[in-house]
Structure formats: structure tokens, C-alpha cells
Amino acid sequence: MCDKKLSILKEISSAILVTDNINTIGHLILDLAMDYLQAEKSSLMMANSHQELYILCSRGIDETLARKYRVKFGEGIAGFVAQQGEPVLVADIADDSRFTGIPRDRYRTRSFISCPVMGKGGVLGVLNINDKRDGTPFSETEFALVKILAGHASIALKNAFLVNQYKNKATELEEVNRKLIDADVSRTEFLTRMSHELRTPLNSINGAVYLLKSAPHLEDAQRSEFYEIINHETSKLISFVEKQLDFLRLQDESRVLKKSVINLQDIIRETFNSRMLQAVFGKRSLKFELVLDQTISEIVGDKILVSQMFINLFEGIISHLKVGSTIRISAHENDAVQLVIQTSNPLPDYVVRNFFHAKNFYFAEKAEEYTKLYLALKAAEIHGWRMRGDNVDNTFELVLEIPRGSSQKASATIANSLDMALEFAAELLGVNTGSLMLNDELTGDLVISSAIGLNDDIIKKTRIKLGEQIAGWVASEGQPLLVRDIESDPRFNRKNIDNQYSSKSLLSVPLKANDLVLGVLNLSNKKSGQSFEESDLKVASLLAARISRLIGRLNADNATEEDLLRIMASLDALLQAERHYTKKGSRLPQLVQRLMGALSASEEDCTLALYVARVFDLGLALIDRDVLEKSVPFSSLEKTTVKGHPFTAINLIEEIEPDPDVRKIILHHHEHFDGNGYPDRMKGRHIPFLSRVLAVADTFCALTENRAYRKALSDAEALAEIREQAGLKYDPQIVAALESIVGAT
Known part of the structure; x- marks a missing residue:
């Protein structure tokens, strides 16, 4: 027992190093549990925001049922365990009063283990183990193993959640960087255009002013003519500046908003924590109060533009505050989400009057800060949000009204x-x-x-x-x-x-x-x-x-x-x-296509093969490259992880792939013709045809490419190695087709 505990601790801890994908970790947990307990069925259920459990991954359970199944906390066995937060071992459900009347028609035996996976904030999910292969009830020893596994599974899953958050943030930063590069190009174009557009009217005004100064005794008609030039060219400049304000906006009407669901609290906190604002806050010794209701609905908008809007808004307001002022931010919700920003002292009257009332950009005393407020207002307008502000009771109050709706x-x-x-x-x-x-x-x-x-x-x-x-x-x-x-x-x-x-x-x-x-x-x-x-x-x-x-x-x-x-x-x-998948552009799809032709496959099967050959090993893309490229043999955990990649692949494509045959092809491409493969030890013609084709084509391509642990074999050497396994690992008919292709080249 002690050895098994240590082994589980070691393997689940190592899982954090092998992969950061939640689905892959989930399948690994199930494989470890079923291996140690010799069980036939298992599932890892995760909790969603609606206090419901859904099946993240499973073994031995109908695929359609697993995809659609939902249970509320408190309902059924798993819901009971999630609500109570305590693991249960049931030797015989017929003798357990807690679960009277709950059907078990999907299971062969009446014994099971159901154990919560706990996180810091509560239940992350539930691990269920059912149907021992020998038909006997689960024991207390096995119950203890599952509790250990569930405890350490929570660590691995929380680590995966954090890594995924980091990756999402990195993706956002890449997008921001791309837009900054685009903005830099636009700025260069803007400066070039502005230089050209301003030169002519400024030269005309300068010339007219010079002549008026150098010829003080001009006749009224001539003087009027020069005044008219100045007036005309000034009007042109004003018109030009108005147009450039639209150009300068973070977005104009031609921008395509990349809208997404945004957590208002998160984006406010991210804005406050930005180095740019923190530096300004520190210089002016400002104090902040954040009163954000945890139940405020998520909003919809272009996340990058919304973030820029808040930065510009706060910078524009802060520049008019006294040292040591307080800013209070609160939010509430009725027909719309209302974000309220209050300051401990009012803003100058000209700011409120010109910006929030008259919307007049000109003649501002602090043009730079005023521009920031202008940009924030335009960003809100583009989203269809309403921004209003006024001085009230010796304070300034700004209300941002954001429509909400499903x-x-x-x-x-x-x-x-x-x-x-x-x-x-x-x-x-x-x-x-x-x-x-x-x-x-x-x-x-x-x-x-x-x-x-x-x-x-x-x-x-x-x-x-x-x-x-x-x-x-x-x-x-x-x-x-x-x-x-x-x-x-x-x-x-x-x-x-x-x-x-x-x-x-x-x-x-x-x-x-x-x-x-x-x-x-x-x-x-x-x-x-x-x-x-x-x-x-x-x-x-x-x-x-x-x-x-x-x-x-x-x-x-x-x-x-x-x-x-x-x-x-x-x-x-x-x-x-898919971004990290390496086989989509390799010669594998072409080899599969040629094999299908040599086997006289139907047009429909040939088309399907071209597609499946590009996605069947997607699960490997979520395993650490250092593991896959090792020059020494895999550890037992690494073997288990790698063997789980077909399950990961079908999880990845489940929302876009309607064809159950495609999922079966992917799931069984590592079955052996003699029945010694995985995951279900299928044999001979029971293995899907395209799975058998992929097995041969994938092996040939792998053997003829360099690996960390060996050099590439020649086509003839690879063919000879595959031929030795015909009838054992590979379908002899498909091996013969490969031989006809390789021999022809």
C-alpha cells in the first residue's frame, strides 16, 4: 500500500512537468486510477459557474452521454459528493440509504468510489471510479488511493488553470504588440500627411501676416484681402484638425471591433495595476477605493480598446486632481451595468463644461489631458456606451453606462x-x-x-x-x-x-x-x-x-x-x-493519399483520410516537447501520458467534428493487428480501416525522419522494419500497399 501511495504521488506530481493541458491531465488521472484499481469505468467531472458538474473526460462511458451529461450540485451521486465536499466509498449501493432509488443501469457492479477534487475556493470537480474488473467491491485501501489521487489531481489541475491563464494573457499581449506596430506605422503615415497638409495653409498665413506687418499703410481693400486669406486658411486648418481627431482616435468608424466577453472587475484591476498609471498615482499620492460587486455581469467589448479607454479616462481625470485626492470606483447593475467614478474634489469647470456638456475640444487649458478624455469618450461611443460626468456636491462624478444583455x-x-x-x-x-x-x-x-x-x-x-x-x-x-x-x-x-x-x-x-x-x-x-x-x-x-x-x-x-x-x-x-502541431504540413498526408489509392479506397474514404491525417495526432501537441524528443526511454508516467494522446485528440475536435467514425479512427490508430495495441486491444479487421492505414503511414514517416534517439532510416530500411511487423502490429494488406509505393519510387 505504501509503495502504491508513493508511486501515485510521484506520477501525479510528474504530470505537472509533462503537460499543462487540462484534458491531458484529466485522462492521465483516469488512466492512473483505473490501472491501480483495475477498474473498467471512470470519469472526471468538473464544476461550472452554475453549480453543475459536466464530464471533462471518461473511460468506458458512452461518448454521446459523456458529452451531454450535466448534474446539479446535490443531485445524484456525483452531485451529492460535490455538495458535501466529502468522498464516498459504496460497497453495495442497494444497502446505502443515501443513494436509494438512484439507477445504476449503466454499470455492471454496485460498488463505486466518488471523490471530490478540492480547490482553494471549493470543489473543482469529482473523480468517479466504477466497476472493478473482477466484480468485487472496492476496498478501504483502494478508497485511500483514490483520495490521494484526487488530492494531488487538484494541484495538477490548478497548475494547468494558471498556465492557461498565462498563455491567454501572452496571446493578448501578442495582439497588443501587433496593434502597437500597426499604430507606429499609422503614426509615421500621419506625421507625413500632417506635415504636407499643414505646410500650405501655414505658409499662406505666415506670408499674409508678414505683409500686414511690413506694410502698415495698406489700403483697406488690400488689408481686407489679407484678412480674408488668414481667415480662409485658418478655417482650412480647423477643418484639418477636426479630421485628424478622427484619425487619432483609437478606433474610427472603419475599425472592426474584436468583441469578446469581458470581466469588468478584472479589466479595472488590470488598468490600475499598469505601470503607467501606478507611476502617475505615486507622484500625486492618490488614494483609491474599489467597490466592485462580485455579481456584476460580464460585459461585451473589444478588450484592448476597452483597456485603452480606461487608461485614457483615468489619466485625463487624474491630471486635474489635487495631490492626495481620493478616487472611488463602484459598479451596480439594473437594466444596464453602471460604473461610477467619484473624486474627492471637483474637476475644473472648463473641463466639465467643454468636454462633458458642450463636447468642445478647442481652447482647453490642458490639451494633452483633454485629448485623453476625448479618446476615452470616442472609445465608449464606438461600443454604444454612454459616458456622462458632472461636478456634484464639491466632487466630480462620472457614470459609464454599459448595456447588458444575453x-x-x-x-x-x-x-x-x-x-x-x-x-x-x-x-x-x-x-x-x-x-x-x-x-x-x-x-x-x-x-x-x-x-x-x-x-x-x-x-x-x-x-x-x-x-x-x-x-x-x-x-x-x-x-x-x-x-x-x-x-x-x-x-x-x-x-x-x-x-x-x-x-x-x-x-x-x-x-x-x-x-x-x-x-x-x-x-x-x-x-x-x-x-x-x-x-x-x-x-x-x-x-x-x-x-x-x-x-x-x-x-x-x-x-x-x-x-x-x-x-x-x-x-x-x-x-x-493546431498551432503547435507538426504533422499537418509533413509528407504524411501525401503518403496516406497514395496508400488509399493503392488500396483502391472509395473517393469518400480518400477525402476523409486526407483530413484525418492532418488532425489524428493533435493530442501530442499538448505534451511537452522535451518529453516527446527524449533521447532515453520514457518513464512509466510518460508512457501513460503519451498513450493517452488519442483521447486528448478526440476531446480537442469534439465541438467541430460531428462524425463518430472520425473519432473512432483517431482513438484506435495505435491498435495492433494482433490485438496487443491500445487503448482497447482491438484486433484485425475490427480496427477501423483508416486507423490501420494511419498506423503504417505514420510509422514509415517517423522511421525515415531524424529523432533525438536515432538517425533517420532509409526508405528501404524503414520498409523492412515495418514488413517484419506485418500481421503483428500492422495490417499485411496495407504493408503490401506501402511496399508497392516505396518500391515504385
Whole structure:
């Protein structure tokens, strides 16, 4: 018993070093539990914000049930354990009065263990172990092992949560950095333009003033003429400055807002903790009171723009406060979320009068600080928020009114999900530019819903009628299109304007639901610079079908906020894995395609194989590269972790992949022909056909590539090694097909 405890401690502690992915850790926990307890079924349930448990990962439980199952705290066995926060061991449920009447028809035995996974703030989830293989009840010793496992699982999961928060923050910082670079380019363009636009009127004014000074005895008509020049050129300058204010705004009407669901408390605290504001606070010895209700609803907005808005707002207000002043920030909620900022002394009358009442920018005594308030107001206006301020009872009070509503959250979540679905398609096919165009509900025109590699102006202005241009033709005909050279294609005869595309080749595929065209998926600019091939079009068409289904699910009338957030979180995890996945651009998909041809597979299977070959090992992308590239044998924990990667892969694709056959192909690609593989020890033709093809193709590619623990084998050497395992690890028929291909080359 002591040895088992030490072993569990060692393995679950090592899990933190092997991976930081929550799903991978979850599967590892289940594998350890089932291995030590010799159990057939298990599940790790996690708690959501609604005091419900959902199944994060499971073993031996129906996949459809696991995906949809929800139970409230206090309901059922797991809900009881979550509510009580205490583990339970039941030798026979028929003799336990706590669970009288609870059905156990999904389980073979009547004994189980259910143990809470506790975090600092309460229950993180529940670990359930069911059905010992030998049919006997679970023992107190095994109960103790599960409690140890659950305790250390909480550490590994909390570590994974923290790492994911760090990664999300790093992604946000990358986006901020990208926008700063764009802003720097815009600033250079602005200064160049401003220099040109200001020179002419300033020279005219300067010349007129010089002549008026040097010729004091000018006739009234001549003097009036020079005054008119000064007046005219000054008006031009004012008009120019007004236009530049719009240019200077953080966003103007052409900006495409990247809206997301934002925690108001978090963004306020992040703003206050910024170095920029902290430095200002310190110099002026300001005091702060934050009174933020924990139950305030999340808001919807462009997170970067909202953050900039608060920084500008606080800097603009602080510059007018006395040393040692107090700022109090509170928030409450009724029909809208209201953020109230109060200061212990009033702002100067000219600030309140000119900015908050007349909205007059000119003649401010502190132009820089006034500009910051102007930028904050414009950022609020762009979001449709209302900002008002006034001096009240010897204090200044600003109220920011933010509309709330589930429809806004849903719209932002749907938009983010579609952005990630597009980026997943772009990553899978290795392209730099792409767009999802959907039909406008009013006009039927195609408008850009999501885009990669296109500037905001194009996204905002593009509107295509059915039948016009490439996307309009695809939507009208309902047929996918491969263009190898846009400049020579007689159907379009279009030049590559301004070298917008690094390649003249592109794909355009309809998004359809029940034969109704919803929109178009466009992909161009292959990272390799090569033209698209028929195989790319097949994969893009298959992806378009999955995105179409996703659009239907996101817009379904019965889709709850939790459903939308779950889909978005799942797509985010999928995209993160895809970004680090190395096999999508390797020669593996091409080898699989050739094998399918040699095996005379159906067209449908060939297309499916091209797609699956790009995603089947996604689970490996979430395991530390140092583990996968070790030059020494894996430890027992590392073996267990790596063996769990098929489960991780099917978890990653679950929200975008509707085909259960695809999930089975991925899950069983490490089964052996003789029945000694994993995870289910399937044998022979019981193993899915494409799983057997992937096993051979993946092994051949791996053997012919350099690894940390060995040099690459030649094609002949790799073939010989695979041939030795024909009938054992690999299907002899597929090995023969590989031999015909390799021999031919």
C-alpha cells in the first residue's frame, strides 16, 4: 500500500512537468486510477459557474452521454459528493440509504468510489471510479488511493488553470504588440500627411501676416484681402484638425471591433495595476477605493480598446486632481451595468463644461489631458456606451453606462468562435489569408464575418452580390472552386491588384446547411507559396461542412450561454494545439493519399483520410516537447501520458467534428493487428480501416525522419522494419500497399 501511495504521488506530481493541458491531465488521472484499481469505468467531472458538474473526460462511458451529461450540485451521486465536499466509498449501493432509488443501469457492479477534487475556493470537480474488473467491491485501501489521487489531481489541475491563464494573457499581449506596430506605422503615415497638409495653409498665413506687418499703410481693400486669406486658411486648418481627431482616435468608424466577453472587475484591476498609471498615482499620492460587486455581469467589448479607454479616462481625470485626492470606483447593475467614478474634489469647470456638456475640444487649458478624455469618450461611443460626468456636491462624478444583455454576449461568443474556426481551417491548410463570408439577412449580399490577413477597411467595405466575383459565383452555384491562377482563369480574368496575394491560387467553398447556402469560405496565400491542389479543395470542402454545422449550432434557438462558452473554449483549445502541431504540413498526408489509392479506397474514404491525417495526432501537441524528443526511454508516467494522446485528440475536435467514425479512427490508430495495441486491444479487421492505414503511414514517416534517439532510416530500411511487423502490429494488406509505393519510387 505504501509503495502504491508513493508511486501515485510521484506520477501525479510528474504530470505537472509533462503537460499543462487540462484534458491531458484529466485522462492521465483516469488512466492512473483505473490501472491501480483495475477498474473498467471512470470519469472526471468538473464544476461550472452554475453549480453543475459536466464530464471533462471518461473511460468506458458512452461518448454521446459523456458529452451531454450535466448534474446539479446535490443531485445524484456525483452531485451529492460535490455538495458535501466529502468522498464516498459504496460497497453495495442497494444497502446505502443515501443513494436509494438512484439507477445504476449503466454499470455492471454496485460498488463505486466518488471523490471530490478540492480547490482553494471549493470543489473543482469529482473523480468517479466504477466497476472493478473482477466484480468485487472496492476496498478501504483502494478508497485511500483514490483520495490521494484526487488530492494531488487538484494541484495538477490548478497548475494547468494558471498556465492557461498565462498563455491567454501572452496571446493578448501578442495582439497588443501587433496593434502597437500597426499604430507606429499609422503614426509615421500621419506625421507625413500632417506635415504636407499643414505646410500650405501655414505658409499662406505666415506670408499674409508678414505683409500686414511690413506694410502698415495698406489700403483697406488690400488689408481686407489679407484678412480674408488668414481667415480662409485658418478655417482650412480647423477643418484639418477636426479630421485628424478622427484619425487619432483609437478606433474610427472603419475599425472592426474584436468583441469578446469581458470581466469588468478584472479589466479595472488590470488598468490600475499598469505601470503607467501606478507611476502617475505615486507622484500625486492618490488614494483609491474599489467597490466592485462580485455579481456584476460580464460585459461585451473589444478588450484592448476597452483597456485603452480606461487608461485614457483615468489619466485625463487624474491630471486635474489635487495631490492626495481620493478616487472611488463602484459598479451596480439594473437594466444596464453602471460604473461610477467619484473624486474627492471637483474637476475644473472648463473641463466639465467643454468636454462633458458642450463636447468642445478647442481652447482647453490642458490639451494633452483633454485629448485623453476625448479618446476615452470616442472609445465608449464606438461600443454604444454612454459616458456622462458632472461636478456634484464639491466632487466630480462620472457614470459609464454599459448595456447588458444575453444577445450581446451570444453575438460576441459566436463571432469569436467563428474567428477560431476560420483560423483552424487556415492552420490546417497552411494559408496566410482567409475569410468567412455570410449572407446578410436583409439583402442576401455576402459580407465578411471573420478574416485573417485582411485589413479592417477591406473587412468593413466588402459586400458581394450573389453571382458576382468569385465568392458570389460560389455562393450562387453552391459549388466549391479551385483557382490555380487567378490572372489566367477565363472565368474571372482578374489581376492580382497591388500584389495583395503572394500566390495567384485560391480556394472558395460554399457553406451549406440542408442544401441552403449560408456563406462562403475563402482561402488564399499558401505559406509555401505553392498553388492549391485538388487534395486541398477536398479538405477545404470537408472543413466547410463542419464549419456550416458549427454555425447552425451557434445560432440554434435552444443554444444556452453555457453551450456557446463551452464551444468557444473547446475551439480555443483546438486552435492552440493546431498551432503547435507538426504533422499537418509533413509528407504524411501525401503518403496516406497514395496508400488509399493503392488500396483502391472509395473517393469518400480518400477525402476523409486526407483530413484525418492532418488532425489524428493533435493530442501530442499538448505534451511537452522535451518529453516527446527524449533521447532515453520514457518513464512509466510518460508512457501513460503519451498513450493517452488519442483521447486528448478526440476531446480537442469534439465541438467541430460531428462524425463518430472520425473519432473512432483517431482513438484506435495505435491498435495492433494482433490485438496487443491500445487503448482497447482491438484486433484485425475490427480496427477501423483508416486507423490501420494511419498506423503504417505514420510509422514509415517517423522511421525515415531524424529523432533525438536515432538517425533517420532509409526508405528501404524503414520498409523492412515495418514488413517484419506485418500481421503483428500492422495490417499485411496495407504493408503490401506501402511496399508497392516505396518500391515504385
